[in-house]
Amino acid sequence: MWPAFLDALLLQSGYNAALVAVGAALLGIAAGSGGTFLFLRKRALVSDAVAHATLPGVGLAFIVMVALGGDGRDLLGLLLGSAITAWIGLVLVEWMARRTRLAEDAAIGAVLSVFFGFGIVLLTVIQTMSAGRQAGLESFLLGATAGMLFQDAVVIAVGGALAVATVYLLRRPMTLVAFDPDYAAAYGFNVKRIDLVMMGLVMAVTVIGLKLVGLILVVAMLIIPPVTARFWTDRTDGVIWIAGILGGVSGYVGAALSASAPSIPTGPIIVLVCFGLFTFSILFAPGRGVLAAVIRHQRFQVRVHRRQGLLALAHGEPIFDPLTITVLRRSKLIRRDRVATEAGRAQAAKALRDEKRWEVARRVYHDEAISGRYDGLTPIETVLTPDEIAAIDREIGGPTTVGGAV
Amino acid sequence: MTAASLELAAEGGRTLHSAIDADSPLSIQGMTVSYGEKPAVFSVDAAFPRESMAAIIGPNGAGKSTLLKAVLGIIPTLSGKVSVFGEPVEKARRRIAYVPQRASVDWDFPTRVIDVVMMGLYRELGLLHFETRRHRDMACDCLERVGMANFAHRQIGQLSGGQQQRVFLARALAQDADLYLLDEPFAGVDATTEKAIIHVLKGLKEENRTVVCVHHDLATVTEYFDRVLLINVRKVADGPVDTTFTAENLQTTYGGRLATAQIDQLQLSLA
Numbered sequence: 168m169w170p171a172f173l174d175a176l177l178l179q180s181g182y183n184a185a186l187v188a189v190g191a192a193l194l195g196i197a198a199g200s201g202g203t204f205l206f207l208r209k210r211a212l213v214s215d216a217v218a219h220a221t222l223p224g225v226g227l228a229f230i231v232m233v234a235l236g237g238d239g240r241d242l243l244g245l246l247l248g249s250a251i252t253a254w255i256g257l258v259l260v261e262w263m264a265r266r267t268r269l270a271e272d273a274a275i276g277a278v279l280s281v282f283f284g285f286g287i288v289l290l291t292v293i294q295t296m297s298a299g300r301q302a303g304l305e306s307f308l309l310g311a312t313a314g315m316l317f318q319d320a321v322v323i324a325v326g327g328a329l330a331v332a333t334v335y336l337l338r339r340p341m342t343l344v345a346f347d348p349d350y351a352a353a354y355g356f357n358v359k360r361i362d363l364v365m366m367g368l369v370m371a372v373t374v375i376g377l378k379l380v381g382l383i384l385v386v387a388m389l390i391i392p393p394v395t396a397r398f399w400t401d402r403t404d405g406v407i408w409i410a411g412i413l414g415g416v417s418g419y420v421g422a423a424l425s426a427s428a429p430s431i432p433t434g435p436i437i438v439l440v441c442f443g444l445f446t447f448s449i450l451f452a453p454g455r456g457v458l459a460a461v462i463r464h465q466r467f468q469v470r471v472h473r474r475q476g477l478l479a480l481a482h483g484e485p486i487f488d489p490l491t492i493t494v495l496r497r498s499k500l501i502r503r504d505r506v507a508t509e510a511g512r513a514q515a516a517k518a519l520r521d522e523k524r525w526e527v528a529r530r531v532y533h534d535e536a537i538s539g540r541y542d543g544l545t546p547i548e549t550v551l552t553p554d555e556i557a558a559i560d561r562e563i564g565g566p567t568t569v570g571g572a573v
Numbered sequence: 574m575t576a577a578s579l580e581l582a583a584e585g586g587r588t589l590h591s592a593i594d595a596d597s598p599l600s601i602q603g604m605t606v607s608y609g610e611k612p613a614v615f616s617v618d619a620a621f622p623r624e625s626m627a628a629i630i631g632p633n634g635a636g637k638s639t640l641l642k643a644v645l646g647i648i649p650t651l652s653g654k655v656s657v658f659g660e661p662v663e664k665a666r667r668r669i670a671y672v673p674q675r676a677s678v679d680w681d682f683p684t685r686v687i688d689v690v691m692m693g694l695y696r697e698l699g700l701l702h703f704e705t706r707r708h709r710d711m712a713c714d715c716l717e718r719v720g721m722a723n724f725a726h727r728q729i730g731q732l733s734g735g736q737q738q739r740v741f742l743a744r745a746l747a748q749d750a751d752l753y754l755l756d757e758p759f760a761g762v763d764a765t766t767e768k769a770i771i772h773v774l775k776g777l778k779e780e781n782r783t784v785v786c787v788h789h790d791l792a793t794v795t796e797y798f799d800r801v802l803l804i805n806v807r808k809v810a811d812g813p814v815d816t817t818f819t820a821e822n823l824q825t826t827y828g829g830r831l832a833t834a835q836i837d838q839l840q841l842s843l844a
Contacts, residue, residue: 207682207683209679336700336701337700339692339695339698339700340695340700342684342692343692343695345682346678346679346682346684346689346692347673347677347678347692349642349647349671349673349677350671350673350692350744352645352646352647353645353646353647353666353669353671353673353754354666354671354695354696355663355666355667355696397683400683401683401684401685401728402683402684402685402688403682403683403684403688405683406683
């Protein structure tokens with residue numbers, strides 16, 4: 168499997184596999200960046216309704232094309248049909264959420280199930296038709312890569328490029344609408360129209376992804392990359408870029424994986440690769456990751472206990488908290504009998520002094536940039552300049568020693 | 574117009590709406606806004622003169638924020654006309670800066686302080702321009718004016734409530750507008766921030782700009798503002814603070830919700 172995987176990664180596994188890998192990567196980039204604003208606008212699930220609403224369009228397009236005398240398998244025709252019903256589904260969701268008392272989640276549930284059900288009925292009817300080549304239509308559910316043609320890859324490439332260009336062009340209005348729609352409206356942006364463009368983008372990505380990953384899984388490619396990207400950046404532009412890259416990598420690696428062994432489905436593998444990146448990020452991302460949060464909390468707890476212990480020493484109060492004792496013992500600030508060591512006394516005096524300086528600083532400096540930094544833990548030297556500290560020291564008098572025999 | 578003359582006018586069946594003042598920074602005529610079948614704002618007329626600093630006052634649910642949003646076209650109106658410097662709002666957008674309520678956005682949004690202020694420059698940036706050093710300097714200037722220059726690169730989620738409000742104000746400053754509309758800028762902010770904000774707003778007024786705030790703290794009205802609009806769904810009164818912000822008008826606006834003792838504490842000069 169390994170060499171086969173490497174071959175696939177280097178596009179050496181044959182024409183079809185290379186086509187699929189490139190197509191999946193392009194689709195991933197478009198879906199990741201296009202899905203970013205869906206996620207930021209907190210409307211991720213609308214994409215689920217849109218995706219399911221493509222199915223009746225596929226069926227209807229097939230029937231129409233057969234009726235016109237074709238074989239009903241023209242990809243562009245099928246995609247056009249799916250886009251039309253997806254748009255109808257989208258408009259219905261919008262309308263229900265805006266004009267009726269139904270909340271958006273209920274509207275999504277209704278549209279999703281009804282359109283999907285209708286689509287399945289159409290596919291069943293099509294199976295019984297005598298005309299046309301109906302085999303393979305159901306591959307739009309979960310995607311199929313076996314028969315991918317160069318023409319299909321071109322559809323993905325062109326559609327994906329248009330989607331990415333739209334994201335780039337409209338990133339400012341879409342950011343503003345996602346962050347602060349009221350301000351955006353007051354600023355003169357047409358919020359409704361920008362929302363529709365954003366959803367149109369999602370629809371476009373869904374439609375071009377139908378062939379490759381299918382309508383059920385394309386939603387994952389829209390949502391998971393931006394959610395994953397959010398763990399690594401605090402900027403909107405960052406989320407767009409990283410989500411695009413993550414989507415592209417998932418598509419490429421997923422396609423290569425599925426090409427490296429027989430009968431591994433492409434779409435599901437791509438989604439699983441996506442999920443793997445997500446899992447890694449939620450656990451190990453610096454800042455927002457679970458592990459980072461645990462470590463940060465523990466470090467903070469130790470700092471609090473150390474500070475409390477030192478202040479207790481400074482005031483000559485007994486320490487009972489076991490964690491405080493452990494923390495102080497470990498840094499050799501107290502002896503086994505809980506009496507302060509030389510270092511402990513020095514540190515305690517310093518902590519007490521810092522506390523007193525802060526007290527004065529918070530009284531004197533009304534600037535929040537300074538007084539807002541007081542958390543009982545931050546040394547004042549990191550906030551004020553030496554001459555400012557000297558001024559405070561003149562107010563509180565010279566250094567004092569504390570604790571034990573002097 | 575006093576209450577008595579209003580009644581007379583109503584009896585005469587003539588229009589109650591005063592003609593739009595062509596030059597006024599903001600003039601509202603007969604505005605009605607409704608959620609469902611219940612009007613939140615009913616037939617309100619008001620005009621705010623140049624270089625004034627006005628407060629919109631009224632109890633909770635009186636339609637203060639709704640009025641502001643309807644003026645800006647954020648929510649649809651049932652009737653009424655708004656003109657900004659004699660033009661319809663759509664044509665005067667670049668002269669208006671809006672500061673929404675702090676609680677109206679998600680502060681975990683992936684953006685930094687400087688990026689939020691930069692949003693005030695989007696009109697200038699358009700769709701294609703890159704952010705240049707000049708834009709960043711302009712944004713930093715606005716942050717400096719609200720005392721937040723040191724916070725430019727913080728993620729907005731790390732800010733205190735008062736700091737968030739200052740960032741919103743800085744974004745409005747970046748627009749360099751002539752009319753500033755603020756929705757409860759002092760709600761839930763610390764005393765220092767309140768002072769900083771009022772300092773900036775008074776500065777705007779001195780630069781011949783007009784400031785209109787939805788305001789909830791009756792105790793600071795006479796100190797901060799020179800005009801008030803009292804509403805409780807309908808307009809109660811509108812005019813200079815010394816003649817309009819009276820015990821009688823407050824009683825009408827708040828009904829039984831404001832105890833006489835509270836009004837006494839405001840030490841108003843009774844008109």
